[in-house]
Amino acid sequence: MAGSGFVGEEIRVESPDVVYTDTDILSYYNYNDSRIRGNVVTPTTERLVFKTQRQLPKTGLLLVGWGGNNGTTLTAGILANKLNITWNTKEGLNHPNYLGSICKSVTMRVGIDDRFMPVYAPLNNVVPLLNPNDLEIWGWDISSVNMGDAMRRAKVLEWDLQRQLYSNLKEMLPWPSIYIPEWIAANQSDRADNCLKGTKLEMVNTLRQNIKDFKNSRRLEKVVIVWTANTEKFAQIRPGVNDTADNLLRSLENNSSDISPSTMFAIASILEGCTYINGSPQNTFVPGCIELAERYHVLIAGDDFKSGQTKIKSVLSDFLINSGLKLQSVVSYNHLGNNDGKNLSAPETFRSKEISKSGVIDDVVRANRLMYRADESPDHCVVIKYVPYVGDSKRAMDEYISEIFMGGRNTIAMHNTCEDSLLAAPIILDLVILAELCTRVLVKRDKDEEFTKMHPVMSILSFLLKSPQVPPGSPIVHTLFPQRYAITNFFKALIGLPPENFMLLEHKVPSLRMSKTVYA
Numbered sequence: 403m404a405g406s407g408f409v410g411e412e413i414r415v416e417s418p419d420v421v422y423t424d425t426d427i428l429s430y431y432n433y434n435d436s437r438i439r440g441n442v443v444t445p446t447t448e449r450l451v452f453k454t455q456r457q458l459p460k461t462g463l464l465l466v467g468w469g470g471n472n473g474t475t476l477t478a479g480i481l482a483n484k485l486n487i488t489w490n491t492k493e494g495l496n497h498p499n500y501l502g503s504i505c506k507s508v509t510m511r512v513g514i515d516d517r518f519m520p521v522y523a524p525l526n527n528v529v530p531l532l533n534p535n536d537l538e539i540w541g542w543d544i545s546s547v548n549m550g551d552a553m554r555r556a557k558v559l560e561w562d563l564q565r566q567l568y569s570n571l572k573e574m575l576p577w578p579s580i581y582i583p584e585w586i587a588a589n590q591s592d593r594a595d596n597c598l599k600g601t602k603l604e605m606v607n608t609l610r611q612n613i614k615d616f617k618n619s620r621r622l623e624k625v626v627i628v629w630t631a632n633t634e635k636f637a638q639i640r641p642g643v644n645d646t647a648d649n650l651l652r653s654l655e656n657n658s659s660d661i662s663p664s665t666m667f668a669i670a671s672i673l674e675g676c677t678y679i680n681g682s683p684q685n686t687f688v689p690g691c692i693e694l695a696e697r698y699h700v701l702i703a704g705d706d707f708k709s710g711q712t713k714i715k716s717v718l719s720d721f722l723i724n725s726g727l728k729l730q731s732v733v734s735y736n737h738l739g740n741n742d743g744k745n746l747s748a749p750e751t752f753r754s755k756e757i758s759k760s761g762v763i764d765d766v767v768r769a770n771r772l773m774y775r776a777d778e779s780p781d782h783c784v785v786i787k788y789v790p791y792v793g794d795s796k797r798a799m800d801e802y803i804s805e806i807f808m809g810g811r812n813t814i815a816m817h818n819t820c821e822d823s824l825l826a827a828p829i830i831l832d833l834v835i836l837a838e839l840c841t842r843v844l845v846k847r848d849k850d851e852e853f854t855k856m857h858p859v860m861s862i863l864s865f866l867l868k869s870p871q872v873p874p875g876s877p878i879v880h881t882l883f884p885q886r887y888a889i890t891n892f893f894k895a896l897i898g899l900p901p902e903n904f905m906l907l908e909h910k911v912p913s914l915r916m917s918k919t920v921y922a
């Protein structure tokens with residue numbers, strides 16, 4: 403629709419720097435930045451070439467912890483969308499949707515029209531992205547309950563919707579999984595009736611066979627594996643045990659107690675060439691695991707889905723500090739009554755979550771040496787309580803206190819109630835869709851001969867994760883909008899468009915509105 407400020411169909415770039423072949427999109431891209439030496443700043447330009455496969459592969463999604471609130475809610479939600487199942491509540495008729503997914507519900511600015519006004523397009527019309535309705539889904543759980551009864555157990559979705567999905571879901575039985583009690587809360591033992599036996603190596607090989615059989619039986623080209631099982635305690639990083647890929651594999655063969663179930667899943671995924679995403683806060687990606695992913699060029703991402711309280715914190719801390727208000731105290735409390743909350747009621751598993759929820763203000767504080775000394779940071783307290791009665795409906799209460807002009811104080815208090823799994827499920831979807839896109843992208847410097855994959859640690863997914871994994875030595879960005887623009891600017895680079903600069907100079911420099919349109 404001309405002049406509507408919106409493009410509802412797949413956009414196509416016309417530029418000498420963008421070539422659409424039958425199989426790929428080739429974009430010749432100027433990556434501009436500036437290099438600082440002392441107080442001397444030098445603009446830099448690196449000519450890159452991105453090659454993005456256009457063909458969408460038949461893709462499978464394997465969920466570890468499939469029978470949990472997130473796993474069942476995601477599976478049920480995709481099925482409801484696929485079958486277009488509507489359901490009644492006291493408010494009336496409800497339709498399936500993908501609200502909460504940036505790949506399915508968000509647009510991005512792609513440029514300006516002839517009136518110099520912004521034009522937006524859905525993310526999935528900018529570069530080819532998987533349709534979640536096409537995903538083949540299966541998974542593992544230490545609980546043998548079928549997905550229909552697990553959906554009922556989760557108590558997340560409205561009964562009229564559950565009723566219509568149950569017959570499909572009850573046929574889905576999770577594969578047995580790895581249960582090593584000391585890695586999660588003892589209160590999880592009552593659901594662990596679906597557990598593999600044998601040595602750690604034997605169990606990893608069983609997981610690998612599960613993956614192979616799933617891939618072959620469904621004729622899949624790709625499989626993405628997501629850990630949405632319970633939060634584990636942190637693993638000790640031990641030299642000679644899990645500090646290198648070879649030591650990690652040798653420790654697996656030696657049945658080392660230092661290797662967690664989540665790291666065993668990561669090893670199986672990597673050895674089967676499957677992208678692996680850690681949706682929980684534990685340190686699955688011990689150094690040896692990252693090295694293994696680098697060795698096999700298998701993409702990994704983590705940690706801990708960023709769904710509610712932490713997402714808000716990443717925005718508020720950015721707003722306060724980057725408005726020159728000195729944030730001095732952040733207290734994040736929440737209680738919830740789902741099984742995640744039950745597992746987090748144990749000190750060691752809570753500690754994993756406390757670490758991932760606490761790090762989110764670090765980058766914005768560290769970036770401001772005007773207000774914060776190197777050894778100074780706001781008080782930051784995280785509290786999570788398990789209250790069975792509220793179920794999946796997490797009640798979060800936060801307080802932010804900042805010092806303001808001339809000795810003043812600014813206190814922001816907020817209350818947030820939401821079904822935690824209805825926030826997390828679309829985030830899992832985005833992680834899968836964006837991770838799959840990353841597997842289709844190759845890049846090289848224009849002057850180089852060979853294309854290469856991007857670094858296996860997908861820091862581009864930081865927008866979706868509380869405690870983002872980044873390539874060794876890379877900075878961690880927590881603030882939400884830079885994370886989001888990292889994704890949309892990446893999309894623009896893949897089709898040869900310049901990054902968002904927010905300058906709107908056409909509306910600040912009158913002569914720009916007179917100049918002929920100059921196509922790059």
Ligand SMILES: NC(=O)c1ccc[n+]([C@@H]2O[C@H](COP(=O)([O-])OP(=O)(O)OC[C@H]3O[C@@H](n4cnc5c(N)ncnc54)[C@H](O)[C@@H]3O)[C@@H](O)[C@H]2O)c1
Binds near residue numbers: 472473544593664
């Ligand atoms: N908003 C959210 O729901 C949210 C946000 C961020 C992170 N997370 C994390 O996502 C994970 C899942 O959350 P949830 O609400 O679905 O929890 P849940 O307890 O409902 O589901 C976890 C599932 O994992 C299973 N499980 C445990 N150990 C396993 C293993 N070794 N192998 C296979 N299955 C195993 C359990 O039986 C359970 O069915 C948790 O770690 C949670 O901290 C959730």
Ligand SMILES: O=P([O-])([O-])O[C@@H]1[C@@H](O)[C@H](O)[C@@H](O)[C@H](O)[C@@H]1O
Binds near residue numbers: 707708710755796
């Ligand atoms: O994403 P977020 O709302 O900051 O954090 C949430 C925690 O507050 C909650 O207690 C936990 O059960 C969820 O797994 C999630 O991690």
